[in-house]
Amino acid sequence: MRTETPAAPPAGVRVALLVAALAALLLAAGASLCVGAGTVPPAEVWRAVTGGAGPHARLIAREVRVPRTVLAVGVGAALGCAGTLIQTLTRNPLAEPGVLGVTFGAGFAISLGAALGVAGHQATQLALAFTGSLLAALLVHAVGRTSPLRLLLAGTALSFVLGGLSLGMRLTFPDVLDRYRFWSVGSLAGREQVSPTVPLLVMALALAGALLLTGPLNALALGEGVAPALGAHVPRPRIAVLGLVTVLAGTATAVAGPITFLGLMVPHLARRAARGSLRWLMAYTMVLGPLLLLTADIASRVLLPTGEVPVAVVTAFLGGPVLIWAVRRRGAIAL
Amino acid sequence: MTASVPAPASVPVSVPARLSARRITLAYGERTVSTGLSLDVPDGAFTAVVGANACGKSTLLRAFVRLLRPTAGTVSFDDRDVTRWRPKAIARQVGFLPQTLTAPENTRARQLVARGRYPHQSVLATWSPEDERAVDEAMAAAGVGDLADRELESLSGGQRQRVWIAMVLAQETPYLLLDEPTTFLDLAHQYQLLALLARLRDGGRTIIAVLHDLNQACRYADHLVAMREGRVVAEGAPADIIDAALVREVFDLPCVVVPDPVTGAPMVVPTP
Numbered sequence: 001m002r003t004e005t006p007a008a009p010p011a012g013v014r015v016a017l018l019v020a021a022l023a024a025l026l027l028a029a030g031a032s033l034c035v036g037a038g039t040v041p042p043a044e045v046w047r048a049v050t051g052g053a054g055p056h057a058r059l060i061a062r063e064v065r066v067p068r069t070v071l072a073v074g075v076g077a078a079l080g081c082a083g084t085l086i087q088t089l090t091r092n093p094l095a096e097p098g099v100l101g102v103t104f105g106a107g108f109a110i111s112l113g114a115a116l117g118v119a120g121h122q123a124t125q126l127a128l129a130f131t132g133s134l135l136a137a138l139l140v141h142a143v144g145r146t147s148p149l150r151l152l153l154a155g156t157a158l159s160f161v162l163g164g165l166s167l168g169m170r171l172t173f174p175d176v177l178d179r180y181r182f183w184s185v186g187s188l189a190g191r192e193q194v195s196p197t198v199p200l201l202v203m204a205l206a207l208a209g210a211l212l213l214t215g216p217l218n219a220l221a222l223g224e225g226v227a228p229a230l231g232a233h234v235p236r237p238r239i240a241v242l243g244l245v246t247v248l249a250g251t252a253t254a255v256a257g258p259i260t261f262l263g264l265m266v267p268h269l270a271r272r273a274a275r276g277s278l279r280w281l282m283a284y285t286m287v288l289g290p291l292l293l294l295t296a297d298i299a300s301r302v303l304l305p306t307g308e309v310p311v312a313v314v315t316a317f318l319g320g321p322v323l324i325w326a327v328r329r330r331g332a333i334a335l
Numbered sequence: 336m337t338a339s340v341p342a343p344a345s346v347p348v349s350v351p352a353r354l355s356a357r358r359i360t361l362a363y364g365e366r367t368v369s370t371g372l373s374l375d376v377p378d379g380a381f382t383a384v385v386g387a388n389a390c391g392k393s394t395l396l397r398a399f400v401r402l403l404r405p406t407a408g409t410v411s412f413d414d415r416d417v418t419r420w421r422p423k424a425i426a427r428q429v430g431f432l433p434q435t436l437t438a439p440e441n442t443r444a445r446q447l448v449a450r451g452r453y454p455h456q457s458v459l460a461t462w463s464p465e466d467e468r469a470v471d472e473a474m475a476a477a478g479v480g481d482l483a484d485r486e487l488e489s490l491s492g493g494q495r496q497r498v499w500i501a502m503v504l505a506q507e508t509p510y511l512l513l514d515e516p517t518t519f520l521d522l523a524h525q526y527q528l529l530a531l532l533a534r535l536r537d538g539g540r541t542i543i544a545v546l547h548d549l550n551q552a553c554r555y556a557d558h559l560v561a562m563r564e565g566r567v568v569a570e571g572a573p574a575d576i577i578d579a580a581l582v583r584e585v586f587d588l589p590c591v592v593v594p595d596p597v598t599g600a601p602m603v604v605p606t607p
Binding site: 088091093212215218219221222223224225226228229230231232233271272274275276277 | 421422427443451454
């Protein structure tokens with residue numbers, strides 16, 4: 001891979017850091033396969049994954065932990081990348097993928113579906129959440145398309161409205177609360193009823209699309225006085241970026257619940273190492289997102305002896321301090 | 336260039352103009368800035384646009400680079416409406432540096448300059464030796480070669496401005512439009528920049544700059560465009576058009592005009 005500026009001397013450092021992050025991700029994935037409620041020794045897990053092992057090990061490893069791990073990698077990469085895209089586009093370090101209304105759109109759709117009694121099956125929930133986030137993002141884009149600031153304001157306003165409406169429904173209908181609660185804690189577990197293939201495929205395509213957008217996005221990030229004079233189309237890549245953020249964050253939210261906080265945090269962790277290159281930032285966030293989510297997911301399994309802590313709780317728990325550390329280290333000029 | 340678009344025979348043009356505005360009306364929403372404005376930018380010359388604040392200088396430049404679409408009339412380059420050019424194709428001809436500039440945080444000087452190569456790259460572009468050379472030359476010309484790996488946040492206002500100028504130089508366009516490029520520079524750097532623009536003109540480029548300092552404009556520009564309230568009040572060689580009456584009309588400033596002791600260009604000395 002060539003970088004935008006080959007002359008920047010520490011390109012080697014960036015490669016080394018990326019390799020290290022990938023190695024850590026592999027380790028975390030391995031740990032994710034071995035750690036959990038049912039005790040299966042690592043050797044047995046390996047045999048189960050490669051086709052051997054007894055029925056018990058095979059059930060746990062292949063039916064539960066492999067999908068869960070793969071899902072965590074996909075969701076983590078999607079949220080990390082979506083965060084990078086939205087922060088670059090809006091030029092706002094506090095933007096997160098949910099700012100387009102995706103999170104509350106999904107929550108509202110699930111509440112509404114539950115109130116109407118159609119949110120029984122996981123596949124329906126997935127479809128509801130995705131449709132909800134898509135419609136919310138479209139509405140936000142329609143209102144705020146003229147400028148990044150209007151976009152953020154429209155997203156925030158719509159999020160409050162949808163959040164209030166869902167809260168109203170949850171308080172009025174107790175069974176809505178039950179359905180919503182399961183989704184809202186954010187979890188990578190218990191999603192076995194639905195095959196993760198379709199959401200994973202969608203996220204993979206969107207990630208590839210994001211990598212193709214770095215050129216125009218680099219130009220767009222210089223502001224609307226410069227980008228057109230450099231020959232960048234302004235509306236076209238912006239719409240593409242918003243579309244990708246919606247698909248990435250919407251799918252991730254539908255699959256794993258509202259954990260878009262990850263998308264706020266991950267770019268900040270990677271920004272310094274990327275040394276100003278959007279391509280590297282994108283690559284780093286696609287590795288760090290999964291690494292962080294996997295770590296949080298493993299922690300969610302072992303933190304309590306009695307059961308699992310929802311991964312959204314752990315992500316916030318783990319991510320908050322990490323974000324504060326990253327911001328403090330960057331010094332006063334950063335934000 | 337083809338001969339398929341003949342210039343209208345009825346309009347004799349004294350200087351060849353590739354970039355021109357024809358009876359354009361410029362407005363921000365309800366507020367009209369200029370009506371029926373026409374201007375030919377002389378090819379290969381250094382044109383300075385001068386005028387009081389809010390006289391429509393920047394707006395005119397924005398129309399030239401398609402940031403503002405005229406509500407009537409056309410801006411054309413090589414006899415073709417600039418809005419009908421492919422964006423990257425016109426961006427290889429006309430470069431622009433606006434007044435207000437912001438870059439993403441952590442951007443390094445060289446990375447910013449490298450973005451000037453955008454119109455020369457395709458979607459799957461890799462960095463070419465040609466890009467490398469253009470960036471090196473632009474940074475050397477703007478005097479920022481030694482700042483390559485510095486983050487923009489860590490530079491002084493003047494250094495940052497020169498990095499931006501290097502970015503638009505890296506675009507390697509025959510036409511270069513700059514909106515008040517000297518604003519953040521100290522006096523020495525202002526003159527360095529103007530000398531650089533004059534050298535670029537000598538090398539064959541066409542320069543159009545909005546300048547605030549009338550004396551600098553008179554000394555360095557070949558062609559002066561004086562604007563007031565959205566209209567062109569006068570245009571021509573500084574020595575031919577600058578006199579006390581014009582300065583009073585354009586800036587509401589009483590003054591005497593004397594020859595610059597160094598260059599002989601007109602020099603405006605305000606009278607209290």
